[in-house]
Amino acid sequence: MSTSDTNISGSKEDHIRNTTFIVIDFEWNQPISWIKTSIDPKILPGEIIEIGAVKVSFNEGEWILSKPFHRLIRPVCYTVLNKSVARVINKVSSDLKCGDRFDKAYKEFMSWCGSDFVICGWGNSDLGILKSNLRLHGQNSDIGHPFLDIQSLFSRLAEDSSRQRSVEYAVDFFGITKRQVFHEAHQDAHYTAQILRQLLLLTPSKTDEVHVEETESTLEIVKKFIYDPDLNVKISYNTDLFYTWEKCFSYSQKQELACPACGESLIEELPWFRIKKSAFSVWRCEKHQFIRGRMRMKKNPVGKIYATVDIQLIIPSEIRKVQEKHMEYLEFGAEGKPKEIIEVSLEPEQK
């Protein structure tokens, strides 16, 4: 079934209540640098060794969770367990000899899913890994169903921030009982499904996002976070050459932009602004919602300036990062926040 069959626009809250959410969690093994493999690790960053999933659907007035789907998979490329993977999942190398072939397990997973559903994950790394594993096994790498990132939905609905939290953090946040260990695919899927259920029942906290009406309900916000993971989401190009950063920016910001997914012209949400050698903007396509423009200006070997421009579909939670940049711009202008008062706030991405 193609994504267009699962059209997410249409009537508001009823549509979300008629949706089956399938929360996935994969565990994957990673390459080991000193073992030669037949495939480039950039093409296959991880090989799936476990599929876990739980369905969340609305039935007789409440959101209910299915029994987990669970399969172990025998890897064909990365057959020795990577130490850093072993540290987080409860497995040893010999465990990788058990399990089904990927093809068989994925086929069974798809028939368990049914035909009309939204795939959900904690962050979108499972999706990238799934696509690379489908390619490895000679299959079409399209997901074919809409996707919802529960991690960014959690940030928006529970904390109204752009911080990336771990599953365990969100489990504690909602006071969900911890019976099973983390980092087994079907257990993590079950925890993440419980988080989704809590989110669907939440009243959203207030937001200062310009485009969001204060009256927006949780289910309307959920709908905005669902997107097509198979869309061509980004176009990049380099501009002409200029003598100064200012000229490069002022010329490049006047270029007409088109939606990277459908090519339609865009509606301006937040016009281009520049901080040092970077510039940002937010746009909207009637069909594909939010799009971020990003410019990075560089010098070529003979000292002339050009910009690399990325036009990319984004989910609503990512707009906040642009707005934070915009606040910096409003306060400090194109020079940006002076170096000595930039706080160190880099957090590692949590899964």
Ligand SMILES: [Zn+2]
């Ligand atoms: Zn579009």
